[in-house]
Every structure is written in C-alpha cells, then in structure tokens.
Amino acid sequence: xxxxxxxSEVKDITIAEAFxxxxxxxxxxxxxxxxxxYYEDRFEKxxxxxxxxxxxxxxxxxDDCVNEYINGKRKTNPQIKDTTIxxxxxxxxxxxxxxxxxxxxxxxxxxxxxxRKSPKDGYTLEEQTLLxxxxxxxxxxxxxxxxxxIICHLLASGKEHQKLV
Numbered sequence: 747x748x749x750x751x752x753x754s755e756v757k758d759i760t761i762a763e764a765f766x767x768x769x770x771x772x773x774x775x776x777x778x779x780x781x782x783x784y785y786e787d788r789f790e791k792x793x794x795x796x797x798x799x800x801x802x803x804x805x806x807x808x809d810d811c812v813n814e815y816i817n818g819k820r821k822t823n824p825q826i827k828d829t830t831i832x833x834x835x836x837x838x839x840x841x842x843x844x845x846x847x848x849x850x851x852x853x854x855x856x857x858x859x860x861x862r863k864s865p866k867d868g869y870t871l872e873e874q875t876l877l878x879x880x881x882x883x884x885x886x887x888x889x890x891x892x893x894x895x896i897i898c899h900l901l902a903s904g905k906e907h908q909k910l911v
Contacts, residue, residue, distance in 0.1 A: 761793055764804040764850045768841050788837035804850035807842065812856055828861040835859065874901070 772782055795815050801807060816835070819826055839856040846853045869877065877897050881890050 759804050759850050760802055761796060761804050761807070764845050764848070765789060765793070765841065767848070768844045771844065785837050785841060788834050789841050791834070792838050792841075804845050805852075807845070807851045809854040809856065812838065812842070816859065828859045832858045832861065877901075 769782065769785070772785065792815060795818065796802075796807065796811065799811065799814070801811065812835075815838075816831060819831060819834070835856065835858055839858075842851065842856060845851040878894070878901060881894050883891060
C-alpha cells in the first residue's frame with residue numbers, strides 16, 4: 747500500500763524547493779531538454795507573480811492564485827490569445843498537479859481557458875477568379891496544372907457554386 751504524506755507534514759516547503767523536486771523528477775523521467783526548458787520558463791513567470799503577491803510557500807497556492815494570474819495576463823496584454831494562455835497554463839498545471847500529488851498544496855482543479863474561434867474570411871470573388879484562371883498547358887508545370895484542377899473540382903463540388911471558369 748502506498749504511504750501518503752499528510753498535508754501538515756510538508757507545509758513548510760517553499761515554492762523554489764518544490765519546483766526543484768519537480769524538475770528532478772522530470773529529469774529522472776528522461777524528459778527532453780526542450781520540455782524541461784518549457785516548464786522552467788513558464789513556471790518562472792508564475793513564480794514571479796506569486797512573489798509579487800507575497801506567496802512564498804507551496805501550501806499557499808490556491809485556485810484563486812491561478813485565476814488572478816490569468817486575469818493579470820489579460821490586463822497587462824489585452825491582445826493575448828486564449829491559446830497562448832492555455833500554453834502557459836499547461837506547464838503551470840503540470841507543476842501544480844505534481845505539488846498536489848506530493849501534498850505540497852491542497853487539491854484543486856485547473857481548467858484550461860475556453861478558446862473562442864473566430865470565423866475565417868473566405869476568398870473574395872477576385873481571389874477566386876485568380877485561382878481558377880486556366881493555366882497554359884504548354885507553358886505550365888505539372889504541379890501548377892494539378893493545383894488548378896483540384897481548385898476547380900473543389901469549387902464545383904461546393905454548395906454555393908458560382909460559375910467562374
């Protein structure tokens with residue numbers, strides 16, 4: 747049976763000590779250098795945020811800290827995309843779940859941010875006309891002719907077909 751540490755036994759561990767243990771575990775698991783660097787870079791920014799909040803021990807990290815970090819990212823950079831936030835959050839989440847598993851912090855869930863997809867603009871009529879312009883078979887390459895055939899086929903098989911050829 748696995749022996750579990752009680753939360754009170756490891757309450758005094760600092761964030762830096764806990765992160766060092768996480769990094770040692772990842773290196774023991776033979777994670778690539780890029781993966782290790784990814785965790786270091788993302789968690790370093792989160793650690794700086796925690797220091798600004800006056801949080802120095804792993805036991806003080808809560809889900810409110812993570813939410814404040816996300817909201818702070820959005821305030822400092824309004825143009826930041828949800829996918830970028832999720833990229834950062836995946837690394838932080840891996841580290842914090844390790845902390846929770848070891849009993850350094852209390853358990854809580856860290857959901858990813860919902861990504862709102864914006865519809866992409868289709869080709870204009872002028873762009874479509876350029877795409878379906880028939881190449882000269884005597885002076886074009888095979889890939890150019892092949893691409894023209896594929897584009898014409900796709901346009902002809904669509905629901906809203908316009909005669910462009």
